[in-house]
Amino acid sequence: MTAPQKAVVTTAARQEKLLCKKARELAGRYDFPFVPRRKQPLADIIKTWNLPVVVYGKVRLELYLEPNSPPFFFHPNTAALKVRNLIEADTSPLTEAGKIEQGDVIVDCTLGLGADSLLMAAAAGPVGKVIGIESSMLTALIVKEGLQHFPMPMQELRQAASRINVLHGRAEKILRGMEKNSADIVYLDPMFSTPLSKASGIDPLRKLADYNPVTEELIQLAVKTARRGVVIKEHTRSPAFEKYGFTVEKRRNASFQYGFLKGKEEEV
Numbered sequence: 379m380t381a382p383q384k385a386v387v388t389t390a391a392r393q394e395k396l397l398c399k400k401a402r403e404l405a406g407r408y409d410f411p412f413v414p415r416r417k418q419p420l421a422d423i424i425k426t427w428n429l430p431v432v433v434y435g436k437v438r439l440e441l442y443l444e445p446n447s448p449p450f451f452f453h454p455n456t457a458a459l460k461v462r463n464l465i466e467a468d469t470s471p472l473t474e475a476g477k478i479e480q481g482d483v484i485v486d487c488t489l490g491l492g493a494d495s496l497l498m499a500a501a502a503g504p505v506g507k508v509i510g511i512e513s514s515m516l517t518a519l520i521v522k523e524g525l526q527h528f529p530m531p532m533q534e535l536r537q538a539a540s541r542i543n544v545l546h547g548r549a550e551k552i553l554r555g556m557e558k559n560s561a562d563i564v565y566l567d568p569m570f571s572t573p574l575s576k577a578s579g580i581d582p583l584r585k586l587a588d589y590n591p592v593t594e595e596l597i598q599l600a601v602k603t604a605r606r607g608v609v610i611k612e613h614t615r616s617p618a619f620e621k622y623g624f625t626v627e628k629r630r631n632a633s634f635q636y637g638f639l640k641g642k643e644e645e646v
Contacts, residue, residue: 381586383515385430385441386411388423393436401434408519421445430516439523441516443585450517450586452524454539457496458531464500465534471629472565473501475636476609482562485603486510487549487596488588492521492542494567499538508542509561511549514586518546553599559642564600567611568592597622597639604641611636 387405389397394415405412410432413423423431424445433440433449440449464470472494478484480503486495489510499508512518522544530536545552553564569589592610600608612618614635619626624637 381514382430385432385516386413386427387432388413388415390433390435391415391417397434404434438528439520441520452520452528454530454535457493458535460493460497461500461534464497471636472497475638476563478502478563481505484508485561485564488567489521492525495542496535496538499541500534510542510544511552512546513548513588515546517586518544550596550599553603556603558602559605561603562606564604564608566592592618601641607641608639609636
């Protein structure tokens with residue numbers, strides 16, 4: 379099933395007058411239809427337009443994919459925990475695997491909810507930056523707007539969010555258009571077919587996600603783009619590590635591992 383790439387935009391029912399202008403502007407930016415709420419149930423809007431609905435609320439955007447489905451929205455909870463641990467320990471499994479340094483340019487080919495991008499942006503510091511690529515238009519919209527407007531619980535998260543540039547598209551196409559060695563690290567976190575977490579809060583994200591495994595073409599494009607190297611996150615027993623030549627420093631009792639593949643500059 380192909381994930382939807384278009385939606386209609388409306389407002390929260392009790393805040394229509396307050397938020398109508400901003401909701402219209404959002405719809406215009408993404409070339410989505412705007413539908414005045416007028417106390418309509420969201421299920422009726424979804425059925426009428428046969429499209430998901432983005433609800434512009436006072437604090438956040440919410441995406442409803444189907445009638446009576448739970449909303450999908452940006453939240454920095456996981457990122458806050460990861461960044462807090464990074465600050466306390468001055469390292470993390472991901473930043474250590476990628477040898478991420480201050481000032482790094484990082485391409486995250488699988489943005490998702492942006493937790494890893496926020497972590498890497500925090501590790502890269504004030505002059506670093508992250509390019510977050512997301513194949514789902516609706517996920518890219520929710521996360522991009524969330525990074526810009528959601529009230530972050532930590533100053534470090536706010537600063538990291540400002541250093542992330544969200545791009546919608548296929549990672550292969552975007553990497554193909556980038557110069558050789560134009561980034562320090564390229565990060566790949568393909569969606570696991572069997573979820574590691576049973577949390578229902580990310581169920582809508584799973585419906586929008588791309589479950590295609592990494593390919594030889596994607597690996598080659600990532601190596602071409604990454605000066606220092608490519609980091610991949612996979613199940614502990616994934617054959618991708620050996621298949622593509624990733625070095626793995628295994629973490630005991632971990633359900634997933636990070637692999638590292640040297641970039642062209644590292645091989646010189």
